[in-house]
Amino acid sequence: MVDKHAPMTQSTPNVMRKASSVKAPAHHELAANKISPGARTTTASTLQRRMTAAASATTPQPTPTPAPRRSIALGQVVRTRRPDDVELRRPETIEIVVKYLLGQVELRKFRELFDHIDVDRAGTIDYDEFFDFIEDRRTKFSDNLFRQIDPKYDGTLDFEHFVHILTSYCMRSREEILQFAFDTFDDDASGSLDELEFMELAKMMHDGKPVFASNFNKALAEFDTHGDGIITFAAFQQISKRYPMLLFPAFRLQDQMQRMSLGLNHWHKIHVRYFDVVSMEAYRKKHNGAAPPIPTLKKIKLLFGVGTFDVYQPHT
Structure with a gap:
């Protein structure tokens, strides 16, 4: 005879089946949430990017320097486009x-x-x-x-x-024209003119006609301060003052450009x-x-x- 007031019990097989049924969803859930190697790599790279972005946000970034602007000239006006x-x-x-x-x-x-x-x-x-x-x-x-x-x-x-x-x-200023002439005939870009380069300059400027009243070598030696046959730009400036006709064609070119244009x-x-x-x-x-x-x-x-x-x- 069964006591209906006694606590209800389940048989061992039933308990085992229920326990199994309770554990099964947890097992399937873990299997479903398992991270594959490829997904793990993607997750790590995403995390790294977020960490880098956060660090950049907290690190002061250099402010770009605006390009310098020239001052407005006295008398300069702004006109409407036509x-x-x-x-x-x-x-x-x-x-x-x-x-x-x-x-x-x-x-x-x-x-x-x-x-x-x-x-x-x-x-x-x-x-x-x-x-x-x-x-x-x-x-x-x-x-x-x-x-x-x-x-x-x-x-x-x-x-x-x-x-x-x-x-x-x-x-161009006079100084800039002198520098341009000097650089033009400084074929080896040495920052100086040797005797051959200086002779080429003199001949080219004047169609091979003599420029110096005296002997060319004497004129060259006059400004060759080191006695090595080399003319520096400083010496070149002195030559242009002593012999203004030497670079007259360079200044005439500027004069003609100005005269014939504006x-x-x-x-x-x-x-x-x-x-x-x-x-x-x-x-x-x-x-x-x-x-x-x-x-x-x-x-x-x-x-x-x-x-x-x-x-x-x-x-x-």
């Missing part, structure tokens, strides 16, 4: 035009001159056409100028090369603008960023628009 504005594409040309404060007035004149030389409307002119235009002769010295501006050096110039050559050479007076104005900006920047550095005083007469002229000019605005 449909007929001359547009430049080559970064090197834009850089030199902006550096020397040229604007649409100058670029339109350059375009007019270029189109006048480019009679066949090919979009290019050759070197000989350029020298016919400036009424000067072509030499190794002038060819090196083209080579410096046009890496292709294929005997032709497009409009932007034309602008670049005129602007860069017309804006005119001597206009290039002089551009030189003055550039000098004003350089002087202003030097003043600001010396006076903690303060602008230099403006003469009253200059203020009055600018008030009435006298002496104002625009500078090329590249597309951004």
Whole structure:
């Protein structure tokens, strides 16, 4: 007889089956959550990326330094773009035009001159056409100028090369022209001229005609301070002062470029603008960023628009 108030018990087989049924889901769950080797690698790489990102977020990053900007020149104005504005594409040309404060007035004149030389409307002119235009002769010295501006050096110039050559050479100082001439004939880039290089310079500049009134070797020895047949740039500067005709063709080339393009007076104005900006920047550095005083007469002229000019605005 069974006591219905006694605690209920289960048989051993039933208990075992239930225990087995209870453990089975846990076993399957562990099997389902097991990480494969490939997944383990992916998880580790993800963790590494997160740790790296967190470290970068806490590590101060250097702030990029903005490109230096040239001071606004006295009298410089900003004009509205026009449909007929001359547009430049080559970064090197834009850089030199902006550096020397040229604007649409100058670029339109350059375009007019270029189109006048480019009679066949090919979009290019050759070197000989350029020298016919400036009424000067072509030499190794002038060819090196083209080579410096046009890496292709294929005997032709497009409009932007034309602008670049005129602007860069017309804006050079006497010192810069001397240095350019010196470097042109320093064939081995030694920083000095030997006797052969110096003789080539003298002959090339003057079509082989004698430059020195006295014996050439005597003139060379006069500035060869070490007696080794080597002319340094400092000695070269002294030679150019003692014998001004030696490098006269280099300065004549600049004179002809200026005369036949914008005119001597206009290039002089551009030189003055550039000098004003350089002087202003030097003043600001010396006076903690303060602008230099403006003469009253200059203020009055600018008030009435006298002496104002625009500078090329590249597309951004």
